[in-house]
Amino acid sequence: MQKFKAEFDNSADLCIKYINVENISCAVITLAGMVNKDTVAISVVNPIIDASVKGETPLEKFNYIKDYIISAVDQTQVCTYEDAFNMIMSGFALFAVDGCDSMVSLGVQGFPIRAVSEPSSELMQRGSREGLVESVNINMTLIRKRLKSPKLKFEVINLGKTSQTAVCLCYMTNKVSKDILEKIKENLSKVNLDMVIEAGYLVPYLEDGGDFSLFSSVGMTERPDTICGKISEGRVAILIDGTPNALIVPYLFVEYFQHLDDYSMHTYFATFTRWLKYLAFFMSTLLPGLYVGISTFNPEILPGPILNKIALAVSTTPFSLMTETIFIHLIYEIMREAGLRIPRPLGHAVSIVGALVIGETAVSSGLIGGPTLMVVALTAISSYVIPNLYEPISILKFIFIIVGGLLGIWGIMIIFTAVLVNISSKKSYGIPFTSPIAPFKFFAMRDILTRCGWSFLSKKNIKVQDLPGSEVK
């Protein structure tokens, strides 16, 4: 007990309940708020106090209490202080008997948790409304109840020298590639962080290769049903305690354009929405750059009436088209960031200020041209179609605006090809990031160029390690 008190430095939440059982001193150690007090009282403390304990030595008494008196179902023998600290900080109660060199941890967790609710960043028109929560145990349950297979395996490890965060690898033993699994474990073993507070902390460690790329080969989801779909294709999901996001590896470029909703819609409409997403990606990335580049250097490409409108707008505004477009995009990004961070009730105020200042006043005062504003609005809306790609899109669009303003469409095409090379050079755990488009697999196009019907989709389950160009088995 001295060791506990010393380590916790008499922390206010450390509770040690001493019980005297037939002249032998016992203790139940808990952390206030981490355990359910009623459960501790009913299934641990009261039975010990009321019971007559058999046995002569402290060890015999300890074993008797553990086996016959304590009614908590989840019991684990703990032999080291390190394990004991881990357990107690994970919401377990520890039962110790004076004279014994081991303790027993009891599953009586009772810390407050957020109820399962609809994920805010991955809404679905049809389908489940359940999203992941902060507790890794509940997340495991949400997955298990959807995948009733003994092949589904959860493997928990602790990461973070101080935080000792529980990180759970979730995969199907009959689908996952052993090579990929080993590589993921190897990458996670390299995590030398002090604190692992959020899923994003692990992303750089899980990225394969380490080359700089704007696009991540680690997926993120808030939906247990998405996780089930992904792990059934041989991927590994990583659940992190304390965060309602799961990481998915390997993750390929085409997956950014796939959404669970696609599979609950009619095939023709799902195919249509998928092509909308591809179009939205190109629009959100290239449209402002092309607008600046073409208007500045190749106006002849534009139809006469549109060109007249742009020319009129440019002649009445004080800035060049490139400066103007960068300026509005920056203001838009500032407003977006403000909208994310400020308290919700003030959100409307930001919207009103944004709409009035940018939409109305800036145009009517002649500071900004109407066509430019239209392009920015189109770009912004397009980028919301694929929210997971927002980060690379927002950077790329600025790069393309600058290149378009300096070098026209020639520069845009050169940089676009360079971006293409960057994406193509990336691998996610030995699988080309651009697979199955490049290297090409015709059969896989059933869920990329189109979203075929279930009768065709269910014909053969393509595992991620079977994709063309894969170096793993």
Add this chain to the structure above:
Amino acid sequence: MEKRPCISTGQIFSMLFISKIVISMTYGSLLIGDSDIWDHLVSVPISFLLTFLIVWPIYKLFSMDKKMNIMDNIYNLIGKWGMALIFAYIIYYLVICFHTLAVFNNFISNAVNPPISITFLTFILIICSCYGAYKGLEALARTSSFILISTVFSVVFLGVSLFSGVEVINFTPLMYNGSESVKEGVIYMISQSPCIVALAVLLPMGKGNKKRGIIIWNFLVYLLFAMIIVLIIGSMGDFVYTQLFPVYTAAGIGKFGSFRHLDSLYLGVWISGIFLKLSLFFILASEGIKKVFGEKVKKISIVVFGVMMASVSCFPGFFGILKTSVTTWVLFYFLIFLSLVVPSVLIFIKFFKLKRRNNIED
């Protein structure tokens, strides 16, 4: 055992196809010494057959040992003295890069004439191409798949848009003024096929049926050439002979429904192709450097190549390189030497060594 990039045969030939398209799109009479483009239609089947003949030694050498590229063969069969030949390949690949850059500069400054610094644009192109080469052959091969899709769509789109403007009256009898233009056409088409020499290095890196790949690639390349000749002559008539880059001009006048000014589409595809071609030939040259100086120098050599290209492109006289028809002949002889003579000699030495070994064993 060194790890070699492994790409599919389809990817190899898509890279080579794009590299060839880049040159096909800048094809014009004024660049080939006022040759009659219409007669080049006869040059197409001749060049098609000649290409098979020139490729054969490279393919034969590859089929004798499918793990070795031409540089490995030179090193194994000739030893240290063969380094000079490896350097010849490196120089050829770099000459092709210079030539491609010259085409780029010539085209941008003469046909497009944009109000931007062409030198700066060239620098950006060189830097990005070096980046592409640095990322390696696998990345480039995958990129080529995307570029090929857009290229095929654009070419079909341009073809359809020009087809409606084709007038039969523009087609004059073939070889009306003799066969000189046919010969010039053949020399031009063969000299602008550095892809044949590229195959000497690329073939061992590919997975799949190479023979079929060569046939399809060669067929499509010359089909495209024939299409270009028919379409630009048919739609532009004698106007073709006044244009430095008639394919670009044709793209500019082509229209498809409400789509006009398809030259922008042309430019997009063409610049991506130039990027890919430069990166590919940087990689090929760096493969030679690797063979001579070792793996460590390979990546550094790409940067050195980039600096070389950038330095040379600063000289104003560099852009005039294409105006002389000498270039075509130099490229032609260089190509024949590296794709026909060297591999044939290597096959002979290999065959001789094999026979001698068999005799000793007997």
